[in-house]
Amino acid sequence: MFGWKSLLRRRAPDAQLDSELRFHIDKLTDENISAGMTPGEARRRAILEFGGQQQIKEEVRDVYRIRFLDASAANLKSALRFIRKSPTFSVTVILTLALAIGANSAVFSAIDAILLKPLTFPDADQLMRVEQYNPKTSSPLHLVAPVRLEDWNRLNSTFHALTGYYWENVSESTGPLPERMTRAWVSPRFFQVWAVAPVLGREFTPDEETLNGPAAALISDRFWRRRFNAEPNIVGKNLRLEGHLTPIVGVMPASFLFPNREVDLWCPIPAGLSYGPPRQNNWFTVIGRLKPGVTVTQARANLATVQAQLGQQFPKTDAELSVGIEPLKETTIGDSRRSLWLLFGSVTLLLFIACANIVALLLSRSTQRQHEISVRFSLGAPRGAIIAQLLSETFLLALIGSGLGLFLAAAASDIFRSLAAQLPRVEEIHLDARIVVYSLACSVVVTLLCGLVPAIRGTRSSLSGSLAQSSRSQVSGRNPLQWLLVGIQVALAVTLLAGAGLLLRSFQQLGRVSPGFDSNHILTFELSMNWSETGDMKKLRQFTDRILEKVRATPGIDAAAISVGIPGVPFRYQTELKLIEGRADTEPKIVAENRFVSASYFAAMRIPLLAGEVCRETDGPPTVVVNRAFADAYFSGATVIGHHVQALNLGYSGPAEIVGISGDARETGLDHLPVPTAYWCAPIAEPGTFFLVRTRNAPMTMAETIRKQIHEIDPARSVYDFAPLEQRFSDALAENRLRTILLSFFAATALSLACVGLYGTLSYTVNVRRREVGLRLALGALQGQIVRQFLLQGLGVSFVGSFAGGCLAAAFARVLSGMLYGVSPTDGATLSSVVLIVLAVATVASLAPAIRAARVEPMNVLRDE
Amino acid sequence: MPIEKSDLLQGTLDMLILKIVELGPVHGYGISQRIRQISKEVLQVQQGSLYPALHRLEKRGWLAAEWGESDNSRQAKFYKLSAKGRKQLASEESNWNRLAAAVGHILQTAE
Numbered sequence: 007m008f009g010w011k012s013l014l015r016r017r018a019p020d021a022q023l024d025s026e027l028r029f030h031i032d033k034l035t036d037e038n039i040s041a042g043m044t045p046g047e048a049r050r051r052a053i054l055e056f057g058g059q060q061q062i063k064e065e066v067r068d069v070y071r072i073r074f075l076d077a078s079a080a081n082l083k084s085a086l087r088f089i090r091k092s093p094t095f096s097v098t099v100i101l102t103l104a105l106a107i108g109a110n111s112a113v114f115s116a117i118d119a120i121l122l123k124p125l126t127f128p129d130a131d132q133l134m135r136v137e138q139y140n141p142k143t144s145s146p147l148h149l150v151a152p153v154r155l156e157d158w159n160r161l162n163s164t165f166h167a168l169t170g171y172y173w174e175n176v177s178e179s180t181g182p183l184p185e186r187m188t189r190a191w192v193s194p195r196f197f198q199v200w201a202v203a204p205v206l207g208r209e210f211t212p213d214e215e216t217l218n219g220p221a222a223a224l225i226s227d228r229f230w231r232r233r234f235n236a237e238p239n240i241v242g243k244n245l246r247l248e249g250h251l252t253p254i255v256g257v258m259p260a261s262f263l264f265p266n267r268e269v270d271l272w273c274p275i276p277a278g279l280s281y282g283p284p285r286q287n288n289w290f291t292v293i294g295r296l297k298p299g300v301t302v303t304q305a306r307a308n309l310a311t312v313q314a315q316l317g318q319q320f321p322k323t324d325a326e327l328s329v330g331i332e333p334l335k336e337t338t339i340g341d342s343r344r345s346l347w348l349l350f351g352s353v354t355l356l357l358f359i360a361c362a363n364i365v366a367l368l369l370s371r372s373t374q375r376q377h378e379i380s381v382r383f384s385l386g387a388p389r390g391a392i393i394a395q396l397l398s399e400t401f402l403l404a405l406i407g408s409g410l411g412l413f414l415a416a417a418a419s420d421i422f423r424s425l426a427a428q429l430p431r432v433e434e435i436h437l438d439a440r441i442v443v444y445s446l447a448c449s450v451v452v453t454l455l456c457g458l459v460p461a462i463r464g465t466r467s468s469l470s471g472s473l474a475q476s477s478r479s480q481v482s483g484r485n486p487l488q489w490l491l492v493g494i495q496v497a498l499a500v501t502l503l504a505g506a507g508l509l510l511r512s513f514q515q516l517g518r519v520s521p522g523f524d525s526n527h528i529l530t531f532e533l534s535m536n537w538s539e540t541g542d543m544k545k546l547r548q549f550t551d552r553i554l555e556k557v558r559a560t561p562g563i564d565a566a567a568i569s570v571g572i573p574g575v576p577f578r579y580q581t582e583l584k585l586i587e588g589r590a591d592t593e594p595k596i597v598a599e600n601r602f603v604s605a606s607y608f609a610a611m612r613i614p615l616l617a618g619e620v621c622r623e624t625d626g627p628p629t630v631v632v633n634r635a636f637a638d639a640y641f642s643g644a645t646v647i648g649h650h651v652q653a654l655n656l657g658y659s660g661p662a663e664i665v666g667i668s669g670d671a672r673e674t675g676l677d678h679l680p681v682p683t684a685y686w687c688a689p690i691a692e693p694g695t696f697f698l699v700r701t702r703n704a705p706m707t708m709a710e711t712i713r714k715q716i717h718e719i720d721p722a723r724s725v726y727d728f729a730p731l732e733q734r735f736s737d738a739l740a741e742n743r744l745r746t747i748l749l750s751f752f753a754a755t756a757l758s759l760a761c762v763g764l765y766g767t768l769s770y771t772v773n774v775r776r777r778e779v780g781l782r783l784a785l786g787a788l789q790g791q792i793v794r795q796f797l798l799q800g801l802g803v804s805f806v807g808s809f810a811g812g813c814l815a816a817a818f819a820r821v822l823s824g825m826l827y828g829v830s831p832t833d834g835a836t837l838s839s840v841v842l843i844v845l846a847v848a849t850v851a852s853l854a855p856a857i858r859a860a861r862v863e864p865m866n867v868l869r870d871e
Numbered sequence: 872m873p874i875e876k877s878d879l880l881q882g883t884l885d886m887l888i889l890k891i892v893e894l895g896p897v898h899g900y901g902i903s904q905r906i907r908q909i910s911k912e913v914l915q916v917q918q919g920s921l922y923p924a925l926h927r928l929e930k931r932g933w934l935a936a937e938w939g940e941s942d943n944s945r946q947a948k949f950y951k952l953s954a955k956g957r958k959q960l961a962s963e964e965s966n967w968n969r970l971a972a973a974v975g976h977i978l979q980t981a982e
Contacts, residue, residue: 022948023922025946025948026898026899026922026947026948027918027922029898029899029900029941029945029946029947029948030898030899030900030903030918032945033900034900036943056918057917057918057919058919061919062918062919062922062923065919065922065923066922066923066926068923069923069926069927069930070926070930
């Protein structure tokens with residue numbers, strides 16, 4: 007009851023106050039009546055005696071008025087005055103915080119956009135990537151045969167729908183020159199799965215989704231704007247794709263960037279279409295939408311049952327296959343999750359260092375302000391009010407800092423894009439309300455972290471104590487807290503430096519790797535190809551031969567080759583190989599990486615042939631070259647040449663004779679050791695085949711010549727994506743570079759902050775102890791002794807901090823595993839050189855204050871007294 | 872001659888109120904009556920100071936208030952001392968006594 011009443015009272019304080027005062031007047035009236043007055047007179051006198059009711063009410067209301075706002079305004083005003091009064095201090099703090107909070111918000115904006123936010127499709131958490139794979143091999147190319155996709159659609163009970171797509175580059179020739187465009191072929195149910203509709207025009211009709219039905223294309227917003235200037239009457243216009251007229255039936259929304267952000271158009275593909283043995287012809291990337299309420303686990307169990315059923319029905323092709331289901335978001339994000347959290351962790355350490363730095367600054371500042379604080383105390387200010395004022399100063403600094411930091415966060419998208427364009431969802435990084443709130447939260451946390459300790463300590467000393475104390479009569483200032491903070495900064499800086507050092511060493515090691523091929527002077531490019539062309543292999547082979555001949559004959563070009571997959575750029579195509587001659591069951595199964603290359607590949611890439619001969623490009627039985635790793639792993643010294651192998655699950659390759667052994671090349675990535683590899687000589691360009699050309703001069707200078715040569719052979723093809731091989735390496739390492747560059751930047755900032763902290767604290771100590779130093783010099787101490795004393799104090803703390811930082815780095819080394827190449831996470835050389843660097847910088851930072859201490863003029867100090 | 876509010880030392884009124892309330896729950900009118908009676912009409916608290924002071928003390932948590940019936944069954948707001956208020960009163964009393972003793976000592980010695 008009382009609680010309810012008190013609630014009411016809080017809501018109607020005025021009415022309560024009225025009756026409280028009325029009661030008083032009533033009592034006075036009673037008093038007057040008993041003194042013999044008439045009731046009317048008694049009341050009049052009572053009111054008179056009571057005095058101005060309105061004034062009393064106003065004063066009482068003042069008691070309750072939320073003083074907070076007034077006080078805050080006053081505090082902010084005084085904080086502004088404080089900032090104006092000490093510009094150097096304030097600017098230091100603001101810039102430190104702008105950098106620390108800004109970098110933190112920038113990395114957070116990437117984490118938010120890439121990891122936290124759902125994908126930009128309706129109910130995106132229902133979208134799953136579905137793959138078929140053979141658990142016995144480890145190829146990550148888990149494409150699905152279109153017929154199997156249809157089976158899954160028919161038999162499953164957990165998916166709303168499953169759809170497949172693949173994409174290829176196609177040349178569009180309504181313009182003066184063929185233009186390369188990215189076309190996605192999408193199977194029926196595409197729109198059902200994505201739940202996205204065209205913004206203009208219509209979806210595909212069932213007619214268009216049947217074999218030999220009318221052609222139709224939906225175009226992307228990007229293409230619509232680029233090519234047609236966002237023309238509203240676009241529907242019905244024709245494109246000429248590979249020579250076929252294709253009408254545009256609609257435009258997709260700008261946010262729909264699937265399969266990738268380069269996509270220009272979508273065309274329907276009939277269900278179950280196949281260019282080879284239907285159950286072995288795997289080429290669809292499959293996306294499914296779960297029914298509402300179905301979990302991933304349920305879907306996995308359901309599709310496993312479905313696939314087991316298919317395995318019984320088609321034992322030859324389906325028995326060994328499993329189905330993998332992962333949320334689309336997970337597969338989109340991929341490995342960048344770890345890099346991003348690593349960056350966020352390090353940028354948060356940086357923020358802590360900045361805070362420790364500022365705490366130290368504020369502590370020395372509040373000692374200087376001791377006098378001001380004690381005066382305020384003696385004037386009757388409660389401690390809470392003083393703490394609030396000190397905190398609002400810190401808060402104002404943090405607020406300005408985080409405001410400036412937002413500029414850094416706003417640039418985050420550009421920074422990330424320029425460092426790692428391949429980062430998934432990078433286009434979704436932008437400054438929004440969430441980031442602003444996040445950096446506001448940062449500034450509140452910073453205020454509490456930085457402001458609270460100095461404010462409490464600064465107001466702790468009792469009134470009498472601080473009035474009695476005068477800095478002049480102080481002999482020696484010991485400030486263990488300040489030194490602890492310096493130690494923490496050094497320790498955290500060492501941790502960050504160690505991480506950056508390890509990543510840098512990895513990069514250095516990668517640069518020293520001998521890849522097994524010569525990547526200099528290699529130009530790579532692609533040609534628009536079409537999967538339907540693979541229906542006539544003979545024609546395709548002739549075409550590829552003509553292109554290679556023509557390019558090879560060009561002056562300035564030494565060699566030309568093709569390969570599915572670029573050497574040194576991660577690409578896996580692993581399958582199991584069957585030895586036709588038979589193999590004991592006890593021996594390990596042959597699993598190898600497959601590369602489809604022209605015979606000229608080895609010469610062009612300068613991969614040495616160790617035995618036998620290069621595969622023959624004849625129409626006869628196929629031949630294959632294996633690398634030394636293959637021979638060592640599966641034949642251990644025995645004769646390899648002359649054996650026959652057949653790739654399982656590679657529909658169109660029959661048994662092939664092994665005719666040669668090549669040297670080991672790092673085909674699957676510069677940071678991967680060579681794995682057993684089989685080179686199939688198939689001089690056939692397919693979609694996704696790369697042309698590799700060895701040039702005499704700078705590779706890019708040949709690009710236009712090559713483009714013209716190919717245009718002469720086939721004017722309808724577009725030639726695109728020219729890039730030197732070395733640049734492709736660098737693109738492949740983009741994420742690696744992103745984290746190395748950013749972490750190094752954070753570490754360098756951390757080290758400079760720690761040094762500023764060390765310098766500041768030592769300078770402060772020297773300042774406080776000037777008198778003592780002066781006295782000692784007067785008594786005959788040598789300058790060298792003074793320098794050594796302060797230097798050792800600075801170095802001692804740095805040493806302890808470095809040691810702690812080293813331990814911390816060793817403890818966190820696990821975080822980096824998998825990101826390092828050629829260096830162990832607890833590499834002694836890296837750690838010790840980091841510690842040496844830190845100690846060297848710490849020496850420099852300590853030397854100046856130490857020397858200043860020794861230059862103290864004894865007479866000046868003593869005269870000050 | 873009665874002493875009015877402005878003559879009272881800053882904070883003294885608060886201490887007097889706490890002291891009166893210590894005796895038992897009492898309303899504003901009662902407090903002003905008792906201060907007058909106990910001080911033998913020397914101290915007279917103006918309502919203009921009393922009520923703001925009461926609400927200030929209540930807000931600080933030194934006084935607790937509750938509505939109840941007064942002698943002639945009228946609703947009145949009764950104040951009583953909280954635990955925090957009791958502590959505050961004790962410290963103010965001891966301060967006051969020290970001050971009074973010190974001042975008295977000076978007056979006597981200096982004569």
